[in-house]
Amino acid sequence: MAGRVEGKVAFVTGGASGLGEAMVRLLVAEGARVVIADLSQERGEAIAAEIGEGGKKAKFVHLDVVDEAAWDRAMDETVAWAGKLNVLVNNAGIALPGDMEMEFSLWRKMLAVNLDGTFLGTRAAIRTITRCGEVGSIINISSTQGMTAEPTTAAYSASKGGVRNLTKAAAVHCATKKLPIRVNSVYPGMCVTPLVKSYLDEHPDQLAPQIAAHPIGHLGEPDDIAYGVLYLASDESKFMLGSELVIDGGYLI
Numbered sequence: 001m002a003g004r005v006e007g008k009v010a011f012v013t014g015g016a017s018g019l020g021e022a023m024v025r026l027l028v029a030e031g032a033r034v035v036i037a038d039l040s041q042e043r044g045e046a047i048a049a050e051i052g053e054g055g056k057k058a059k060f061v062h063l064d065v066v067d068e069a070a071w072d073r074a075m076d077e078t079v080a081w082a083g084k085l086n087v088l089v090n091n092a093g094i095a096l097p098g099d100m101e102m103e104f105s106l107w108r109k110m111l112a113v114n115l116d117g118t119f120l121g122t123r124a125a126i127r128t129i130t131r132c133g134e135v136g137s138i139i140n141i142s143s144t145q146g147m148t149a150e151p152t153t154a155a156y157s158a159s160k161g162g163v164r165n166l167t168k169a170a171a172v173h174c175a176t177k178k179l180p181i182r183v184n185s186v187y188p189g190m191c192v193t194p195l196v197k198s199y200l201d202e203h204p205d206q207l208a209p210q211i212a213a214h215p216i217g218h219l220g221e222p223d224d225i226a227y228g229v230l231y232l233a234s235d236e237s238k239f240m241l242g243s244e245l246v247i248d249g250g251y252l253i
């Protein structure tokens with residue numbers, strides 16, 4: 001039986017860990033060829049070797065999402081490997097806690113990775129998908145904190161709120177230019193990944209309140225988000241444009 005994204009080529013930033021790793025594994029299992037783009041070379045290469053069937057189904061590309069020239073190289077490498085691009089998941093992100101009196105350097109770092117990185121990726125993918133004459137889907141990973149804020153999420157919420165409206169701007173751009181590229185965003189509640197584990201290890205008092213903030217009664221798993229991304233990557237979501245897919249155990253109710 002054909003997979004849900006059979007024949008598509010996907011590119012997942014931050015694909016070497018956490019939510020991104022789950023997306024990579026699911027997209028490959030459902031028939032896509034996937035580029036794992038990350039700073040973490042060792043982990044990314046290990047995942048590609050494990051699931052890539054000798055380089056046919058997965059490939060690691062080193063990428064810092066804030067490096068404009070590196071995006072051009074990564075897109076060229078993808079097309080050289082797979083002949084085309086259909087799906088970009090702008091998933092790489094950082095979540096350093098800081099309230100409104102944080103250092104400016106912390107603010108700039110968060111905005112650079114989470115928002116500048118998503119802009120550079122979205123622009124690069126629109127150009128590459130168009131150059132290849134393909135149909136595409138761009139999926140931007142925001143957060144529940146992109147729709148609201150907690151006391152220590154000032155920069156994170158600003159960056160993820162930026163991702164929300166950047167997604168709408170990109171969606172309307174593609175529609176206006178009659179480009180067959182859909183752009184949508186995803187809003188995960190707290191899921192247990194290395195990013196969240198290190199936060200909860202440092203703030204063990206936060207576990208119970210975080211669970212309590214998710215009415216479903218527990219935190220999410222990476223696959224909960226990966227299935228939403230699979231839907232947006234597939235043609236099943238062909239009427240979704242500029243939308244907000246919330247997967248949060250009821251956090252935002």
Ligand code: NAD
Pocket residue numbers: 013014015016017018019020037038039040063064065066091092093094095113117141142143144187188189190191192193194195196
């Ligand atoms: P994670 O730390 O487990 O993985 C993030 C990956 O991104 C890592 O492999 C890291 O090396 C990579 N990365 C970081 N900076 C990068 C850069 N500049 N260039 C390229 N790669 C880079 O994190 P996660 O929990 O899987 O989060 C993934 C995304 O989901 C992030 O955008 C995060 O904000 C968002 N998110 C996560 C949660 C959650 O609960 N885990 C909730 C809401 C949103």
